[in-house]
Amino acid sequence: MRNRVHNQQGAALVVVLMTIALIMIFTTVMMNSILSSAKQNQIIESNYRSTHLAEMGARYIHHNILIYVKENDYDHPQDLSNMQQFVENKISSVTVDENHEDRTFELIGDISSEDNGDSIRILYTVAGHDGDFTEELNITLSLDLGDGSVGSSDEWDEVSETFPDPPENPDHTFDEQQDWSKKDCPTDENGSYYLDQGGTVDKCDMTTGDFYSNGDLVIEGNDKSSLTINGTGVFQGVGINNKTNLQINGNAFINAKLTSQNNPNSQYLSCGSSRFKGGIDYRGEFSVKMYMISDGFARFESNPALIGEDAVFKQGLELKNTYVRTGGDLTIHISESVDDFLNGVNLYVGGDLTLIEHNDNTTINPNHSNVTYITEAQYPEFPACEGVEIPSSGGGSDPSADLVDGQY
Structure with a gap:
């Protein structure tokens, strides 16, 4: 009997020990499974984050390429390395996660391009990093530089309604009226100028970059004086006197009346609008x-x-011993009847002639002996503007960069 009791107790102990062993094995397996699952989740999350960071970097680089093109008058492909430096400087200032410094994105290698004549393609590779995990993404953009040009008088009307602001950091600033003469004629042909009170150019042949005069500017001198602006000209008013000329190799904005002091020997020329x-x-x-x-x-x-293109006269036009010739449309607001107006002018028009009376009655392409509708061969010519590149006027199409392809 005693032996049976001992045997039963021994069997129970074995069962308990086996149960404990099974529990320990099961617990170990479960812990390993949990840890393995956690590790897998961590790997998946890190892989997902590195992919997400690569996509974030691709969008960020795309955005800054477009900023560079818009703000720097991008010249392809000479400016490609400058674009890359600009983008890398922007990336270096980005902090993705302050608590995880190993979560970043970067530009891999050089930005490259393909130019087939019809479009420019920009190619780059961006890598997203999350600790030991990295995902690379190859991006192709289609770059359209736009032309920044104006395509009609309506567009020029809108663009030029508000004059450009003064340059933020001009190369030359004059707070008081500035009078230039032959002995101190400036020589900085590409420098930008800002005159707060206007000035005079007397017996001086002067060439500048962008020119902004907050006061009246007078060009004078019996010995021929000239001002040539390699850029945009903005003036409160301009007087061009005897044997002098103003040539603006860009767009011109003049707030007060343009005058020549009753002198027929002066010249005004704008190669832009x-x-x-x-x-x-x-x-x-x-x-x-x-x-x-x-x-x-x-x-x-x-x-x-x-x-050369369209012309609009919003408050009337008077001609004496001369004529107007346009290569585009000519629009004139008149205060008299159409016949009375046309009897006093000579017009050569390459497009449509539109006459708008004070009561808004509109006459298009009237048949009159003083109006000649010309062909392209008779359009005005501007030999002094040959080879001149007109700065952007803010009209036309803006630069764009569209995503063409993205490959992991």
């Missing part, structure tokens, strides 16, 4: 290669007014 808020009273040679708008009354005498 021109806006005259105060109107025009001019006897010299007058030429605008692109679009022209006069908000005030315009009067030309002795020399023709030549406009």
